[in-house]
Amino acid sequence: MRTDSLRNSQLAEQFSAALRAVGGEVRMARDAIAAQEHLNAVLAESGVQHLVHHAVDTLAPLSPHELGAGISAHGPRGLSRIDHRDLCASADAGLTGALVGIAATGTLVLAAGRDTPRSTSLLPPLHIALLHSQRIVPDLASSLRLFSANALPSQLVHITGPSRTGDIEHDLTTGVHGPARLLVILLDPNSESSA
Amino acid sequence: MLSPEGNFAERSSGAVTDDKLRKAVRKTVDRLRDLRRADELPDPKTLERRAKAQAVREHSVAELPQLLAQFTENCERRGGHVHRATDAHEACSIALSILRSHGAQRVVKSKSMVTEEIGLNEALEHAGLEVTETDLGEWIIQLAGEKPSHIILPAIHKTRHDVQALFEAESGMTLSSDTARLCAHARVRLREKFLQADAGVSGVNFAVAATGSIALFTNEGNGRLVTTLPRVHIAFLGMERIVLDLDSLAAMAEVLPRSATGQKLTSYFSIITGPRRADEVDGPDHLHVIVVDNGRSAVWKDPEFRDVLRCIRCAACLNVCPVYAQVGGHSYGGTYPGPIGAVLTPLLRPEERSANELAEASTLCAACTEACPVGIPLHEMLVRLRAREQKEHPRRLERLALRVAFRLLRSPRAAVIPRVLRLAASGTGTALLLKKLVPPLERWQRARSLPPAPARTFRALWQELEMEEHHAH
Numbered sequence A: 001m002r003t004d005s006l007r008n009s010q011l012a013e014q015f016s017a018a019l020r021a022v023g024g025e026v027r028m029a030r031d032a033i034a035a036q037e038h039l040n041a042v043l044a045e046s047g048v049q050h051l052v053h054h055a056v057d058t059l060a061p062l063s064p065h066e067l068g069a070g071i072s073a074h075g076p077r078g079l080s081r082i083d084h085r086d087l088c089a090s091a092d093a094g095l096t097g098a099l100v101g102i103a104a105t106g107t108l109v110l111a112a113g114r115d116t117p118r119s120t121s122l123l124p125p126l127h128i129a130l131l132h133s134q135r136i137v138p139d140l141a142s143s144l145r146l147f148s149a150n151a152l153p154s155q156l157v158h159i160t161g162p163s164r165t166g167d168i169e170h171d172l173t174t175g176v177h178g179p180a181r182l183l184v185i186l187l188d189p190n191s192e193s194s195a
Numbered sequence B: 001m002l003s004p005e006g007n008f009a010e011r012s013s014g015a016v017t018d019d020k021l022r023k024a025v026r027k028t029v030d031r032l033r034d035l036r037r038a039d040e041l042p043d044p045k046t047l048e049r050r051a052k053a054q055a056v057r058e059h060s061v062a063e064l065p066q067l068l069a070q071f072t073e074n075c076e077r078r079g080g081h082v083h084r085a086t087d088a089h090e091a092c093s094i095a096l097s098i099l100r101s102h103g104a105q106r107v108v109k110s111k112s113m114v115t116e117e118i119g120l121n122e123a124l125e126h127a128g129l130e131v132t133e134t135d136l137g138e139w140i141i142q143l144a145g146e147k148p149s150h151i152i153l154p155a156i157h158k159t160r161h162d163v164q165a166l167f168e169a170e171s172g173m174t175l176s177s178d179t180a181r182l183c184a185h186a187r188v189r190l191r192e193k194f195l196q197a198d199a200g201v202s203g204v205n206f207a208v209a210a211t212g213s214i215a216l217f218t219n220e221g222n223g224r225l226v227t228t229l230p231r232v233h234i235a236f237l238g239m240e241r242i243v244l245d246l247d248s249l250a251a252m253a254e255v256l257p258r259s260a261t262g263q264k265l266t267s268y269f270s271i272i273t274g275p276r277r278a279d280e281v282d283g284p285d286h287l288h289v290i291v292v293d294n295g296r297s298a299v300w301k302d303p304e305f306r307d308v309l310r311c312i313r314c315a316a317c318l319n320v321c322p323v324y325a326q327v328g329g330h331s332y333g334g335t336y337p338g339p340i341g342a343v344l345t346p347l348l349r350p351e352e353r354s355a356n357e358l359a360e361a362s363t364l365c366a367a368c369t370e371a372c373p374v375g376i377p378l379h380e381m382l383v384r385l386r387a388r389e390q391k392e393h394p395r396r397l398e399r400l401a402l403r404v405a406f407r408l409l410r411s412p413r414a415a416v417i418p419r420v421l422r423l424a425a426s427g428t429g430t431a432l433l434l435k436k437l438v439p440p441l442e443r444w445q446r447a448r449s450l451p452p453a454p455a456r457t458f459r460a461l462w463q464e465l466e467m468e469e470h471h472a473h
């Protein structure tokens, strides 16, 4: 998965352009501090009060414990199925760490697991995902090759932009079922931090 | 499975004269076709993607029995249950007994053509279960008590005012006709259904033999909700919708969204392998895959038509079809509209006589074959179907009529025909009388206007040209 850092940055650029083209938002961060600043800024701008997130170690270097004042944050550990579901259903935003990014399509790949439940990126109206530039691969085929056939997770989801529908008079509308907004904090050491 | 209201001619003539419907359908197919074109003009990359996809599907169809066995083994190894249903009735009964064994009352569904094909909703509702379609377009259609008119956009024939009225009737609330507000309303109403549901029913875009996975492509996210929130997930797999491995799946993901909606990839593309693991906090406890045959084995055994099983239901052939653009999806009666429906429906339902006439609804322009990302020779199959139909049920009258027409056109008296037509197009009193007197003319003109007749007839022009030729030499 590891290539040189210049190649990572090129893939990161391609990823950002593709994701923006389908209505996703991208914020570039050069380091951990910039990434956390982006996260806190997005939560504040969007008026997020309740956040659900994947387990802390899947989010490094972001910390859900250093959010602005007055924001509640819940991870999946120690919650019952119903409690977790209800928390996700009432949360203003879900925070995840992407396993892989796909440059050609601006796609995030998330694997379901104990620390990474499906609902976090699905039920809240805003999905914020952290992506490390060294995890970006050129295309879907190269992404799928990273997974061994007998070790697939119960669900591998590929997310490309916000939830969308054109079912009423082709009027493109976001958020009919999944998140209306998808925002990626892209951590790339070569980047100029930007909004 | 053909709807009871009349034959193709009756349904389509209703559709052709329904201006609103025709405009809506036209708008959709134009839009989808253009979206696809922007991306799909046969540049080398597109051709390469299609060649790969076609190779994958050719392999799938050739090795179908082995792939199904392999899929079954791997899916069960990952904790899923695989059932085989020979026909629609059996498929519905299997689903019903699974639902009953879990005491399920409320079912949420994501879009699936094969469940339309087997009449699942009717069967479940008949058994007293509540079924909610959650794809926005499908929900609109369900509230209207109708059938989808397009594979990808089932509610294209509804305006937002229609939708507003349907949502108001369902909720008893007063709503705006603003699209974004209507969608927001649907989100809230359907989210309640998701949270209450005991079981989720989905289709399968592709099953993967080597991993026992099922793959789903959606844009709204309802497919993810259906396979995440309820305790039980039942997935219906059309028997032929299987590929060898993840590489093959990647090849299909490169063409399906592009051909269907012009997207590089849909918003969501999920690969599901077994039910949730013991330590996971969401996802279904039980995963059942019902493999639906319903006539497919017979098609597979028929060397003339086996290739139609490559179909990935992308609807590209609908969007380029001039006949579909005119008559819309409901005219085809069966579950599958457009060129693919005209081929598939009579093959899956050979016993239904009215299905066979669908092959007549084609101009054989071959636009469908050209658009098909997996290289199905649709127009050739239509010709073969016509030939077969003609052999089994020759239409003497039609042949007689053609012979008469042929004689007539060769005779010098044929010169009178253009004069009659010109008169018919003139809009005078004589023209109206003429239309009444010649019923085929009247029927033909109900949804068309005759183009203004040229000042000189073709015959006259031809004679002139012939004379010019003579002078030139």
Ligand code: SF4
Residues within 6 Å of the ligand: B259, B310, B311, B312, B313, B314, B315, B316, B317, B318, B340, B368, B371, B372, B373, B374, B375, B376, B378
């Ligand atoms: S026949 Fe070809 S173009 Fe038509 S829906 Fe099937 S795969 Fe798509």
